[in-house]
Amino acid sequence: MKLILCSSSARRKELIKKLCLPYIVYPVNIDENIRTKIPESLVTKLALRKALAGAGRFRKGIAIGADTIVVLGDKIIGKPRDHRDAERILKKLSGTVHKVYTGLALIDCASGKLVVDYEVSGTKMRPLSVYEIKFYAGKHLDKAGAYAVQEKDDAVVEKIYGDYYNVVGLPLEKLKLLLKMFGKNLDLD
Numbered sequence: 001m002k003l004i005l006c007s008s009s010a011r012r013k014e015l016i017k018k019l020c021l022p023y024i025v026y027p028v029n030i031d032e033n034i035r036t037k038i039p040e041s042l043v044t045k046l047a048l049r050k051a052l053a054g055a056g057r058f059r060k061g062i063a064i065g066a067d068t069i070v071v072l073g074d075k076i077i078g079k080p081r082d083h084r085d086a087e088r089i090l091k092k093l094s095g096t097v098h099k100v101y102t103g104l105a106l107i108d109c110a111s112g113k114l115v116v117d118y119e120v121s122g123t124k125m126r127p128l129s130v131y132e133i134k135f136y137a138g139k140h141l142d143k144a145g146a147y148a149v150q151e152k153d154d155a156v157v158e159k160i161y162g163d164y165y166n167v168v169g170l171p172l173e174k175l176k177l178l179l180k181m182f183g184k185n186l187d188l189d
Helices: 010-017 039-055 083-093 130-137 164-168 172-180
Strands: 003-005 023-025 062-072 075-077 097-108 114-125 157-161
Touching: 003 010, 010 023, 010 164, 039 062, 039 097, 039 114, 062 083, 075 083, 083 130, 097 164, 097 172, 114 164, 114 172, 157 164, 164 172
Parallel strands: 003 023, 003 062
Antiparallel strands: 062 075, 062 097, 097 114, 114 157
């Protein structure tokens, strides 16, 4: 059974390859406006919308939706709107420990079986100078929190508490557990 990654994220595409299962990428466009201040609710609802958008287009396979946000205190931080917003976000996150939430939704396109869950990791960002904030602000307008932990030249994160892949955008250990519910038993190297 093939996996259908309902995402246009290059980083999620790279991560799903690690599962060594047949997959396709099916970018979806969804309404991301959800009114909630509960991080778990937001990421799981958005992931579900993505999975549903993909599952409706295929007869077979497991549609996978994922969505990632950053949370500082009780404030949800998504993707920056523009360069200025990215600077504002990075200034807030600089020198803090914050959380990264990724919601996952899996749907068996044939049976309609649905599983939804989420993963949370902690991230400690080092203090950034004004120059660094301006430099990094233009690089990651497409990423929650305006930074990318996987970029080799982006040394903004000091420590990750929990699943590294969750911070990148696709928590592979959680995804493997959910795939077991569909009869896929996987081990990562």
